[in-house]
Amino acid sequence: MNAGRRKDAAPLWAAYVLYPAYRSKNGHINTLAERLQGCFQYSMNGAKPAADSEIIVALESYMYWLAKGAPTGVKLQGQGFARLSEPARKADYTPAGGRLRAEGKVLTK
Incomplete structure (x- = not known):
């Protein structure tokens, strides 16, 4: 993830300023x-x-170096993980759904 620098991928620079x-x-x-x-x-x-x-x-030490100049005590843009949108169709985690998928069949609703 770009050596801990990629925003919205739990970057190390953003984590450093959160502790303790x-x-x-x-x-x-x-x-x-x-x-x-x-x-x-x-x-x-x-x-x-x-x-x-x-x-x-x-x-x-690496996290400190990445975070140099970052403010503490505030939510930083890119901190944590990106929010994903909900899938168009919910997954079917029932035993029947799993069996059908294992058999190569697709459930439709």
Whole structure:
């Protein structure tokens, strides 16, 4: 995603200025290092590196460099993900719909 710079694709420059921040997932104020550790542990199903590890320090440093000059405490344009429009037809997640798709048949409504 353009090395963490692409707007509307969870850019790293926009994430940097959001921390520290409260996360309801773990019920406390997280540092950026904690948030990055969570990405390793939960999003990547791996072991979380120590907060002072080379990889966490490198990611924080890169994010800082990308965010230089960005204001803090405000919603930045391009922050987060782009909002997608609703599909014209809703997906059919019923067992019958799945079976028909697996058999190569198409459901019509």
